[in-house]
Amino acid sequence: QSALTQPPSASGSPGQSVTISCTATSSDVGGFKYVSWYQQHPGNAPRLIIFEVTKRPSGVPDRFSGSKSGDTASLTVSGLQAEDEADYYCCSYAGSNNFGVFGGGTKLTVL
């Protein structure tokens, strides 16, 4: 069981907003200060969409935003589009920042 807990699924209709949570469930997730989010479409490699909790790499639409409150980080996808249907994974440090850990992943369905 991952030290980062995500809901297994989320869904929304086109144009709506959906938020995916990522909760640090282990004290081994040191500080939970840095969080990245990855998007993965079936059959493809993951893609970085958020880093350092709130920052977007160039080329990532501003429909994707990240936030954090306490031990829970969140990814919000606004103005849902069909191509947003994918698996989403959070990632943070563990073990006194010596290594990383992924959340279990959330399958986002666009209805």
Add this chain to the structure above:
Amino acid sequence: EVQLVQSGAEVKKPGESLKISCKGSGYSFSTYWIGWVRQMPGKGLEWMGIIFPGDSTTRYSPSLQGQVAMSADKSINTAYLQWSSLKASDTAMYYCARGISPIKFDFWGQGSLVTVSS
């Protein structure tokens, strides 16, 4: 253009050894981490470890320490992941990725599918 090109699919028997590769191009290979991520069939991403090719510093996930070994040859811009004795449970897709930090992977390889079956 930054690219990471991984070696092809492998089919191995339990107990056999294996070394897969990840060749970087389009950037200074020695100055970024290379991370390895496992994805078992139908499952999520698993952070395996990272290596800094400049000095071969490694960090492993505690759950995988001793089960795999990472290495890098900066002279040919290539990182490796190897097993000395494969198990059926090693069947997975393995991705390498360029790491700006141990959790910020901005470019990914296409994945190497490893199948271990008797």
